[in-house]
Amino acid sequence: MAKFNKKAGGGTPGISTASLPDIVFMLLFFFMVVTVMRQNTLMIENKLPAANQLEKLEKKDLVMYIYAGKPSPRYQAQFGTEARIQLNDKFADVKDIQAFIFSERESKREELIPYLTTALKVDGETNMGLISDIKQELRLIDALKINYTTRQGEVSKNF
């Protein structure tokens, strides 16, 4: 009966890890595809408010971003805790917005300029005074299309 004794004492067989690279590659490709490299390093806190009546921004290259919010903790010693505007990696003043928009317009083809949209990425805790100032500046130079960038979610999450 030696034929049947073979199986005894084998223990549980080890799980084959041959498919591990495949799984990892799958994840890798997923993240490679969804990754968008950040254009700007944020120097401000930027917790966007939630809203649910959203429109998606088409044509990312035709969007100009204006960030605003409280400086992040490591910049607070230098810039204080009052909400600031950030344009392209550095803090800016309200009066710098016009120059910023002009330089953005300069870098685009002329026929695309009417389609430029300004996306306001503003921290939820910011006062409306600052945003009104921004809007006023945008109106002055005829950059009328704006988009308040928000997270997807119910309004009740804001409070």
Place this chain on the structure above:
Amino acid sequence: MAKRAAPEVNAGSMADIAFLLLIFFLVTTTIETDSGISRRLPPIDVTIDPPEIRQKNIFIVLINKDDQLLVEEKLMDIKDLRVAAMEFLDNGGGVGEEACTYCQGSKDPASSDNPEKAVISLQNDRATSYKMYISVQNELVAAYNELRNREAQRLYGEDYLLMEKNLADATWRGNKDKLKEQVDKLKEMYPQKLSEAEPKKTN
């Protein structure tokens, strides 16, 4: 000479390499938000006289510096705003030429004549918080969208937001011209008339 088979490359470290790359992409990934509430600012050089709007056709929403909401001179909670705005827009209190044939509101003569005439005026304080402002904007846009959706369901049996999405979608297969016509009609039925005053300064 006998042919020698090429030795197998050991693929055991492939998983490690893939992990390394995976972790790199995991860390650098930031899922950027790219959607929001779109608005058009009013042009600055308006020389024409503002049109006369009767008091009953204006729905005044005030937000004070403590983020409290005053709607038509009554204190209101944000969760009631959508319904209140819809009631105002859908009132259809006009008679004769100003009557609104598709409105389902209470036809209160003290409220708006028709959606064409109804204007929502939003005014905030300089110290109002941005999240409150966005919440109010969101609710007001939602009021318009809900009304448009109701009409879209009634007239075309379709969801308004889906129609808008299809219209913006370049890969959508269907009759775009017809869809655009329908969406424009719905927008005409309930035009978004949201006026924003410049914020008041406190002290």
